[in-house]
Amino acid sequence: MNDLPKLDDLDRRILSTLLDDARVPYAEMAKQFQVSPATVHVRVEKMKAAGIIEGTEILVNTKKLGYDVCCFIGINLKAARDYHSALDKLNQLDEVVEAYYTTGAYNIFVKLMCRSIEELQFVLIDKLQAIDEVQSTETLISLQNPINRNVIP
Template sequence: MNIIDDFDVQILKQLEADGRMPYRTIATMLGVSNTMVHQRIARLIEQGILTGIKPVLDEKKIGYDWGAFTGITLEKDHDSNRIIEELKAIPEVTECYYITGNYTLYIKIVAKNHEHMRRILYDKIDNIPGIAKTDSIIELGCAFKRNLIL
């Protein structure tokens, strides 16, 4: 069981605000030792609560103006692991979820323009053996994106 206390929550809030914040700055803000912050972060990583500190890209600012959410229906659900591996090989597929309902998988795709999106959907995704159908919804912009607020 993963248990986090108030110090862990405060550390995570500081890292959420700025993942590059030095441990010593976090320690000073919380009134604890630099060693304690380092040990807490190491434990959060070891427990899998904190899975990494990495940049968050704004796809639109690097030329990917189109986004879509696509539901994928598989011919056979037991093919999902193989199909997921093939989806991972498509750089424009940035997220993939198992879901319930009409689809087996739900993915997020980013593209430079409508022609690029068409090529990703028709030439790459629809050609993966075992995919029976895709259903896409074009996104018009992200209202917000965040981690769980602790």
């Protein structure tokens, strides 16, 4: 049984517009799509209620804040039962900005942001690898992020 919310063309166009710029006024979208502002408002509220739209966010330029090192770390845990406690400890590290529970070579895959290679080394040795549940790690340093986009509605 498929419980996914049904989106029509207008919903997709509204969502696409909001993904490009979440600050576009409903009245402007209404004019563009030849519907009333109330219709746009109702559609957005229905997508919020269905959990399709979970909020709005500010995009921060990490480089402008001095975070020059982005890396991905594959983490192997000592035991599968260590997942929840390891995740709790990873969540306490400010440098960890994303975490995924994965299949394959690693139990957990995290994205880390650091100001320098020296800071990355400190985080790896003194924070991440110091977590009791962590058996081993593999670090991949990102050289650039040429594609960064949302799914197309």
